[in-house]
Amino acid sequence: MLQNNPELRSKIEQLWNKFWSGGISNPLTAIEQITYLLFMKRLDELDQKRQADAEFTGEKYTSKFAGKWIPPEYRAKSREGDTQVETDKKISDSKMYEIEKRTLRWCEFKRMQAEEMLQHVQTKVFPFLKDLNGAESNFTHHMKNAVFIIPKPQLLVEAVKTIDEIFEVMEKDSKEKGQAFQDIQGDVYEMLLSEIATAGKNGQFRTPRHIIKLMAELVRPQLGHKIADPACGTGGFLLGAYQYIVTQLAIKAGTKDLAPDEDGFVRTSVAAALTEKAQAILTSTLCGYDIDSTMVRLGLMNLMMHGIDEPRIDYKDTLSKSFTEEAEYDIVMANPPFTGSIDKGDINENLQLSTTKTELLFVENIYRLLKKGGTACVIVPQGVLFGAGGAFKSLRQLLVERCDLKAVITLPSGVFKPYAGVSTAILLFTKVWGPKDKVTQPATEQVWFYEMTADGYSLDDKRSKQAGYGDLQDIVAKYQARNPEADTDRTRKCFAVPRAEIEAEGYDLSLSRYKLDLFEEVKYDKPGVILARLIQSEVGEVDEAELTKVQSGIVRELLELRRMVG
Numbered sequence: 001m002l003q004n005n006p007e008l009r010s011k012i013e014q015l016w017n018k019f020w021s022g023g024i025s026n027p028l029t030a031i032e033q034i035t036y037l038l039f040m041k042r043l044d045e046l047d048q049k050r051q052a053d054a055e056f057t058g059e060k061y062t063s064k065f066a067g068k069w070i071p072p073e074y075r076a077k078s079r080e081g082d083t084q085v086e087t088d089k090k091i092s093d094s095k096m097y098e099i100e101k102r103t104l105r106w107c108e109f110k111r112m113q114a115e116e117m118l119q120h121v122q123t124k125v126f127p128f129l130k131d132l133n134g135a136e137s138n139f140t141h142h143m144k145n146a147v148f149i150i151p152k153p154q155l156l157v158e159a160v161k162t163i164d165e166i167f168e169v170m171e172k173d174s175k176e177k178g179q180a181f182q183d184i185q186g187d188v189y190e191m192l193l194s195e196i197a198t199a200g201k202n203g204q205f206r207t208p209r210h211i212i213k214l215m216a217e218l219v220r221p222q223l224g225h226k227i228a229d230p231a232c233g234t235g236g237f238l239l240g241a242y243q244y245i246v247t248q249l250a251i252k253a254g255t256k257d258l259a260p261d262e263d264g265f266v267r268t269s270v271a272a273a274l275t276e277k278a279q280a281i282l283t284s285t286l287c288g289y290d291i292d293s294t295m296v297r298l299g300l301m302n303l304m305m306h307g308i309d310e311p312r313i314d315y316k317d318t319l320s321k322s323f324t325e326e327a328e329y330d331i332v333m334a335n336p337p338f339t340g341s342i343d344k345g346d347i348n349e350n351l352q353l354s355t356t357k358t359e360l361l362f363v364e365n366i367y368r369l370l371k372k373g374g375t376a377c378v379i380v381p382q383g384v385l386f387g388a389g390g391a392f393k394s395l396r397q398l399l400v401e402r403c404d405l406k407a408v409i410t411l412p413s414g415v416f417k418p419y420a421g422v423s424t425a426i427l428l429f430t431k432v433w434g435p436k437d438k439v440t441q442p443a444t445e446q447v448w449f450y451e452m453t454a455d456g457y458s459l460d461d462k463r464s465k466q467a468g469y470g471d472l473q474d475i476v477a478k479y480q481a482r483n484p485e486a487d488t489d490r491t492r493k494c495f496a497v498p499r500a501e502i503e504a505e506g507y508d509l510s511l512s513r514y515k516l517d518l519f520e521e522v523k524y525d526k527p528g529v530i531l532a533r534l535i536q537s538e539v540g541e542v543d544e545a546e547l548t549k550v551q552s553g554i555v556r557e558l559l560e561l562r563r564m565v566g
Contacts, residue, residue: 065101068101078090218476228287235299235302263472264472289313291318332370357391366378407447452471454466454471471493484496
């Protein structure tokens with residue numbers, strides 16, 4: 001997190017200030033332009049690293065910057081009826097606009113003079129990025145309307161210099177703290193989010209990276225699992241699942257001596273043990289959707305910056321009638337919008353809850369997206385656990401009866417500070433019965449509850465790193481070792497509750513409904529002993545006979561009080 005690296009935070013603040021003074025004052029516009037530059041830098045670095053790895057291993061790799069590139073508008077376009085001569089002439093004419101791809105590298109254009117650099121990036125580098133994966137790719141489709149609007153040569157020069165410095169700090173962090181997956185674009189977004197006036201209205205808050213890692217450990221995604229996030233934002237959950245899978249592949253391949261990161265989780269390099277086949281499987285099985293086109297672009301670039309060449313993130317309202325997917329995914333990880341509602345007329349008819357509240361509709365939709373046997377790990381506001389409305393109760397009944405509701409983990413209210421103070425919880429459930437199945441036996445037998453009180457960071461607006469990991473590693477260990485027969489002590493942080501009791505409580509899933517508070521008897525000294533201690537603090541060690549000679553008004557009052565209580 002940026003809060004725990006003052007140097008990195010300072011660099012990003014410098015970058016933001018430069019954009020502000022350069023005339024780009026809208027935070028979302030600024031982060032999009034910053035992300036384009038980060039993407040250019042990261043693309044060059046990843047390409048060079050892959051070239052070096054290929055040379056070392058003997059594998060074949062074709063650089064993205066090898067050969068020549070012709071902008072789409074100048075490419076030869078054959079029409080029906082063209083003769084071979086006409087076709088050849090078009091091809092010949094288009095070659096006049098060929099650009100050496102190597103000149104589009106970050107390391108090449110950053111050495112240019114200011115005016116030349118701006119012209120080069122605007123007219124060549126950025127169009128190349130938009131066309132990076134070919135005209136038919138999902139990335140190119142969503143980048144179609146993207147524009148590069150840095151207006152001043154000097155602003156671009158200063159931004160490029162600062163981004164180079166940011167990557168140097170990241171490299172230093174990676175070596176010293178083991179942070180191999182520094183989600184820099186997400187960090188920039190997190191920092192600028194507080195500046196976006198509409199953020200609190202649409203519930204658009206980035207999930208802290210350590211919470212994503214915790215949720216990945218709980219669901220344990222595997223290579224080949226089809227994984228989705230129906231409200232993916234910048235793609236943090238998809239990235240978290242990707243990183244978990246890559247780490248497990250590396251461990252299976254024999255990678256040893258992997259040190260835990262600052263949150264106690266083991267994560268390793270993208271390149272480790274990731275074969276071309278595994279990379280292809282991962283790319284094809286990670287799916288994200290978002291209703292904000294800017295978030296879609298940021299999410300696509302975020303995943304590409306982390307080595308996923310063809311990410312599948314699309315612009316879709318997953319609650320609307322136009323979204324028809326159902327029973328598609330093995331795993332869904334999400335932190336859907338907490339606030340707001342959807343137009344009743346646009347809600348997908350397959351959603352049965354009688355509500356327009358998005359926090360309820362998203363959970364029902366996630367249930368529908370899961371295959372039978374598929375597992376979801378979802379963050380919800382704690383109001384979902386105990387809300388008295390009919391839709392709240394219906395949703396909880398669905399989770400208990402049609403799903404195996406494995407765990408309810410309550411989070412402290414400071415987890416989403418400084419952007420929101422709402423209390424949240426993690427729901428972990430596996431789909432057993434489909435929406436049209438007749439439930440012959442409720443799927444849930446026991447629900448495991450855990451009360452997280454610390455996540456390894458301060459719970460104020462600063463969210464500073466604290467010593468240790470908070471409850472993060474304890475949650476993972478206790479969940480994996482959970483035993484309904486043994487987890488019966490409800491005075492502890494975690495315990496199991498049988499379904500019958502939850503049903504009797506109207507499907508209430510709030511931890512406080514079932515937790516027993518342990519009251520310890522506290523013994524106090526007698527009033528006379530306490531008063532003697534107060535008198536001693538005023539006059540020191542004095543004989544009882546001498547006390548009457550003391551003129552202090554306070555002492556006289558205390559002596560009188562002592563006589564009264566005996």
